[in-house]
Amino acid sequence: MKYCQHCAGPITHHIPPGDDKPRYCCIACDVVFYQNPNNIVGTLPTYKEKVLLCRRAIEPRLGKWTLPAGFMENGESTLHGAIRETLEEAGATVAPTDCSLYTLFNLPYINQVYLFFRSSLHAPEFHAGKESLEVALFAEEEIPWSELAFPVVRITLEQYFADRRHGVFPVRMFDLHYSVEGQLNTFLVSNSAAK
Amino acid sequence: MKYCQHCAGPITHHIPPGDDKPRYCCIACDVVFYQNPNNIVGTLPTYKEKVLLCRRAIEPRLGKWTLPAGFMENGESTLHGAIRETLEEAGATVAPTDCSLYTLFNLPYINQVYLFFRSSLHAPEFHAGKESLEVALFAEEEIPWSELAFPVVRITLEQYFADRRHGVFPVRMFDLHYSVEGQLNTFLVSNSAAK
Numbered sequence: 104m105k106y107c108q109h110c111a112g113p114i115t116h117h118i119p120p121g122d123d124k125p126r127y128c129c130i131a132c133d134v135v136f137y138q139n140p141n142n143i144v145g146t147l148p149t150y151k152e153k154v155l156l157c158r159r160a161i162e163p164r165l166g167k168w169t170l171p172a173g174f175m176e177n178g179e180s181t182l183h184g185a186i187r188e189t190l191e192e193a194g195a196t197v198a199p200t201d202c203s204l205y206t207l208f209n210l211p212y213i214n215q216v217y218l219f220f221r222s223s224l225h226a227p228e229f230h231a232g233k234e235s236l237e238v239a240l241f242a243e244e245e246i247p248w249s250e251l252a253f254p255v256v257r258i259t260l261e262q263y264f265a266d267r268r269h270g271v272f273p274v275r276m277f278d279l280h281y282s283v284e285g286q287l288n289t290f291l292v293s294n295s296a297a298k
Numbered sequence: 299m300k301y302c303q304h305c306a307g308p309i310t311h312h313i314p315p316g317d318d319k320p321r322y323c324c325i326a327c328d329v330v331f332y333q334n335p336n337n338i339v340g341t342l343p344t345y346k347e348k349v350l351l352c353r354r355a356i357e358p359r360l361g362k363w364t365l366p367a368g369f370m371e372n373g374e375s376t377l378h379g380a381i382r383e384t385l386e387e388a389g390a391t392v393a394p395t396d397c398s399l400y401t402l403f404n405l406p407y408i409n410q411v412y413l414f415f416r417s418s419l420h421a422p423e424f425h426a427g428k429e430s431l432e433v434a435l436f437a438e439e440e441i442p443w444s445e446l447a448f449p450v451v452r453i454t455l456e457q458y459f460a461d462r463r464h465g466v467f468p469v470r471m472f473d474l475h476y477s478v479e480g481q482l483n484t485f486l487v488s489n490s491a492a493k
Contacts, residue, residue: 104303108331111301121428124371136303138372141334142411176319177333180404180473181411182487204402204471204488209375216337216376220488233316274469274490276399278375292377293399293415295469295490 107132140214144184145172146222147205147259148195148229153240154260155229157192159252160236167252170219170259171195185220193238194230197222206259207276209292217255221263221272254279254287271296302327335409339379340367341417342400342454343390343424348435349455350424352387354447355431362447365414365454366390368429380415388433389425392417401454402471404487412450416458416467449474449482466491 104114107129114127119135127136147170148155156168171192175184182202189195201223208217229238241247243264251257258277266272273296277289299309302324309322314330322331342365343350351363366387370379377394384390396418403412426433436442438459446452453472461467468491472484 106301106303106306108299108301108303108309111306114303137369139336140370140372142337174332175335175411177335177409178406180406180487181402182404182471182473183406199487202488203492204469204490207376207399209377211373211375211378214372216370272490274399276377278377292375292394293397295399295467297398 104136107134108136109134138214140211140216142175142181142184143172143215143217144175144181144188144220145170145217146185146189146197146202146220147263148189148193148197148222148224150224150227150240153242154246154263155193155195155224155238155240156246157231157235158237158239159234160231161234164252166236166250168247168250168256169252170256172217172219181218182220185218186222189222190232192232192235194232195224195228195238197224201225203272204274205272206255206262207274207293208255208258209276209278210255211278212281219255219259254289258289273297299331302329303331304329333409335406335411337370337376337379338367338410338412339370339376339383339415340365340412341380341384341392341397341415342458343384343388343392343417343419345419345422345435348437349441349458350388350390350419350433350435351441352426352430353432353434354429355426356429359447361431361445363442363445363451364447365451367412367414376413377415380413381417384417385427387427387430389427390419390423390433392419396420398467399469400467401450401457402469402488403450403453404471404473405450406473407476414450414454449484453484468492 104127112131171189173188202220205221276293299322307326366384368383397415400416401414471488
C-alpha cells in the first residue's frame with residue numbers, strides 16, 4: 104500500500120497514537136487503513152452415503168479435489184456465502200435449513216478463517232461451475248485422499264466419516280500452524296461435544 | 299475508494315471480466331480491490347457463578363456494558379484475538395485451554411461476523427483497559443439487561459444462563475437482520491446439539 108485511496112497522498116507505515124501495531128496511515132486524511140483476516144466459507148454436501156467434491160479448474164491446486172468453498176462477500180452471511188459457493192462451483196442447490204455449522208479452521212499464517220457447513224442434497228443434481236473441471240459424488244472408500252486440494256478439506260472429510268459412525272457431528276475448531284521445519288500441524292482448539 | 303493504493307491512478311467501480319459483482323478496480327495495475335466482511339472476536343469470561351462485563355469507554359454505545367470483544371487482527375487466530383481483547387479491555391487473562399467456541403453471529407448489514415468463546419478465570423483478577431470505564435463480575439440476577447451495548451451480547455448471555463441450567467453448551471450460529479420496519483430480528487441458523 105503506497106497511496107491513499109481517498110486522496111492519493113503518500114501512505115506511511117507506523118504505529119498510530121493509541122495503537123500498538125504498525126498500520127498503513129494517511130497523514131493528510133488522518134485515516135488508518137486496517138487489514139484484517141478473510142473468511143472462506145463452504146459446504147460438505149452429501150447425497151445418501153456420498154460426498155460431493157469438485158476438481159479445481161483454477162490455481163492454486165489446479166486439478167485437485169476440494170469441497171465447494173470461497174471468499175465470503177460483503178452483504179451475506181457465512182452460510183449464504185457457503186450456499187452461493189456450492190451453487191457456483193458445484194452447480195448444487197442446498198437449502199439453509201439443510202445446513203449445519205461443522206468445522207472451523209484458523210490459518211493465521213495466511214490471515215484466513217475457514218468455516219464449513221454440513222449440507223444435504225435432495226437430488227443428485229450438480230454440474231461443474233467455471234472454477235471446476237468436474238464434480239462428482241464419492242463414497243467413503245472412493246475419496247481421492249492423495250488428490251485433495253487443501254488440508255482443511257482432508258480434515259473436514261476425516262471428521263465427517265469418523266463422526267458418521269456415531270451419528271453425532273460436533274462443531275470443532277482447529278488451528279493450522281507451520282512448524283519451523285515447514286511441516287503443517289493441526290491442533291484441535293474447540294469441540295462442542297467436550298465438557 | 300477513489301485512487302489506486304499501488305499507483306495512485308483513478309479507481310473505477312464496475313463488474314470485472316468473469317465476475318458477477320461490481321468491484322473497485324485499477325485499470326492501469328489490472329488489480330481488483332475486493333472488500334470482505336470482518337470478524338469480531340470475544341469471550342464470555344466467568345469466575346465461579348459470575349460473568350465478567352466491561353462498561354464501554356468509547357463509542358459506539360459509550361457507557362453501556364459489553365463482553366470483551368474486538369476486531370480480529372491479521373496473524374492471529376479467532377481464539378487468540380478473543381483472548382487478546384479480553385486482556386486489553388478487561389485486564390483478564392484466560393488460557394486457550396479454558397476456552398470453547400460458543401456463539402457466532404452473522405451481521406450482513408454491516409459486513410461483520412461475531413465469534414464468542416466461553417472462558418473461565420482462575421482468579422477474580424481484572425481491571426479496566428483503556429477502552430473500558432469499569433469491569434465487574436455479575437451474577438445472573440445482577441446483569442444490567444437494559445444497559446447492554448449490543449444485541450449479540452444480550453443473546454450470548456441469555457443462551458449462557460439458559461444452557462447453564464442443563465450443563466450443556468451447544469455451539470449456535472445466529473443471523474441478525476433488520477426488518478423493513480427497522481426492527482432487528484434474530485434467527486437461529488445452526489445448533490450443534492440439533493439432529
